[in-house]
Amino acid sequence: MTDRLAVSQAGDSAFAARQFGGRRGPAPKQDRAARTKSLVLTAAAELFAARGFRHTSVKDVADRVEMTKGAVYFHYPTKEALALAVVEHLYAKWPTLLEETRARKLSPLDTAAEMLDRAALAFRDDVVVQAGARLQLERPHIDAELPPPYVDWTELLTGLLSAALDEGQIKAGTDPAAAARALVAGFFGMQHISDVLEQRADIVERWAEVRDFLFGALRT
Amino acid sequence: MTDRLAVSQAGDSAFAARQFGGRRGPAPKQDRAARTKSLVLTAAAELFAARGFRHTSVKDVADRVEMTKGAVYFHYPTKEALALAVVEHLYAKWPTLLEETRARKLSPLDTAAEMLDRAALAFRDDVVVQAGARLQLERPHIDAELPPPYVDWTELLTGLLSAALDEGQIKAGTDPAAAARALVAGFFGMQHISDVLEQRADIVERWAEVRDFLFGALRT
Numbered sequence: 001m002t003d004r005l006a007v008s009q010a011g012d013s014a015f016a017a018r019q020f021g022g023r024r025g026p027a028p029k030q031d032r033a034a035r036t037k038s039l040v041l042t043a044a045a046e047l048f049a050a051r052g053f054r055h056t057s058v059k060d061v062a063d064r065v066e067m068t069k070g071a072v073y074f075h076y077p078t079k080e081a082l083a084l085a086v087v088e089h090l091y092a093k094w095p096t097l098l099e100e101t102r103a104r105k106l107s108p109l110d111t112a113a114e115m116l117d118r119a120a121l122a123f124r125d126d127v128v129v130q131a132g133a134r135l136q137l138e139r140p141h142i143d144a145e146l147p148p149p150y151v152d153w154t155e156l157l158t159g160l161l162s163a164a165l166d167e168g169q170i171k172a173g174t175d176p177a178a179a180a181r182a183l184v185a186g187f188f189g190m191q192h193i194s195d196v197l198e199q200r201a202d203i204v205e206r207w208a209e210v211r212d213f214l215f216g217a218l219r220t
Numbered sequence: 221m222t223d224r225l226a227v228s229q230a231g232d233s234a235f236a237a238r239q240f241g242g243r244r245g246p247a248p249k250q251d252r253a254a255r256t257k258s259l260v261l262t263a264a265a266e267l268f269a270a271r272g273f274r275h276t277s278v279k280d281v282a283d284r285v286e287m288t289k290g291a292v293y294f295h296y297p298t299k300e301a302l303a304l305a306v307v308e309h310l311y312a313k314w315p316t317l318l319e320e321t322r323a324r325k326l327s328p329l330d331t332a333a334e335m336l337d338r339a340a341l342a343f344r345d346d347v348v349v350q351a352g353a354r355l356q357l358e359r360p361h362i363d364a365e366l367p368p369p370y371v372d373w374t375e376l377l378t379g380l381l382s383a384a385l386d387e388g389q390i391k392a393g394t395d396p397a398a399a400a401r402a403l404v405a406g407f408f409g410m411q412h413i414s415d416v417l418e419q420r421a422d423i424v425e426r427w428a429e430v431r432d433f434l435f436g437a438l439r440t
Contacts, residue, residue: 052360052361054274054361137357139416140272141272141274148416148417149413149416150413150416150417151417175429178429179429179433181410181413181426181429181430182406182410182429182430182433182434184409184413185405185406185409185410185413185426185430186402186405186406186409186430186434187409188409188412188413189404189405189406189407189408189409189410189412190401190402190405190409192408192409192412193369193370193401193404193405193408196359196368196369196370197368197370197371206401206405209395209398209399209401209402210401210402210405210406213399213402213433213434213437213438214402214406214433214434214437216437217433217434217436217437218433
């Protein structure tokens with residue numbers, strides 16, 4: 001997981017644009033272009049999250065950022081490229097989250113729980129995460145090679161649960177990969193059902209329920 | 221839950237058609253019509269499961285059963301009506317499953333586990349279940365009032381877990397509704413991920429993992 005996530009983070013110009021965005025004085029041309037690209041990506045994410053891929057056009061995105069369609073096409077040659085960029089941008093968020101969580105130097109099991117707690121908040125509050133989740137559901141209808149969902153999270157959690165097993169935090173005999181798959185299934189199912197039934201307004205409570213059951217089952 | 225499921229079961233002519241389908245001798249006209257309707261529904265389910273709502277036309281359904289479009293329209297006036305019928309047909313399966321499971325006179329907790337085990341098999345083997353699951357994901361793009369997903373299963377499992385709590389089968393202090401929501405989230409997430417990554421070929425093993433964790437956490 002680390003390799004692919006590291007690559008996608010390094011290659012994400014929108015992230016870089018945001019880091020430089022707070023600087024004072026006139027921005028060099030390249031920074032301006034990156035900022036524009038980032039604005040386009042956010043507008044596309046808002047529209048994909050609200051309406052889905054099919055009912056969003058490049059013209060809608062251009063209108064939202066008050067640009068011409070040509071200006072959007074300059075950064076993203078097709079609507080599919082925009083969808084791919086949104087999903088890649090979502091995937092680039094998780095390594096950042098992992099780094100921030102690791103900085104807290106929690107135990108492996110608490111790191112896993114904290115990562116998922118923060119992911120639940122991101123599904124509630126972050127339009128790129130919401131858009132990425134919707135686009136992943138719509139992947140049969142999007143003519144682009146979106147990165148596979150679930151796989152990276154399962155690998156990340158398998159690693160953390162293996163470490164937790166070594167440290168005696170979870171029950172002896174636990175299969176870390178099976179437990180990781182159960183966590184990803186519970187998390188994904190919870191967030192999807194919360195989205196369908198409550199537009200994710202209850203996601204934090206719903207995740208607490210699922211988390212307490214699953215981590216309760218694991219913990220020694 | 222019981223009421224709505226009972227109504228939808230009673231109103232399901234395709235079920236009735238199938239029950240009478242094995243009878244010998246010439247079928248009365250009404251039975252023939254019901255059998256035809258059932259054939260159309262199954263063909264629609266196969267196409268919706270494989271291609272989704274958008275990429276299935278009434279003409280495709282008619283071609284599959286070697287009928288005219290008019291013959292299909294006689295039973296289902298629109299493609300939306302076909303989608304609704306498939307989802308309702310799926311929903312009508314669960315009360316039958318519950319009745320069959322109850323006949324085995326298992327404990328409430330084992331009834332819950334058995335229901336979900338058999339649901340996992342249905343997701344693997346039954347095209348109406350597969351079509352219904354796909355149509356529910358596509359509901360933002362279908363102009364019909366599909367019945368809400370997840371709610372009936374959550375109520376069914378809440379009832380079974382309440383009974384299990386009364387009988388001392390699950391840990392004192394368990395909130396049956398919260399546990400039911402966690403079960404539904406784990407089951408739904410598991411089946412969806414198995415569908416996306418493995419076309420549900422591994423659903424039985426994946427469900428066994430999730431079930432063992434969740435029921436392990438519940439059991440006294």
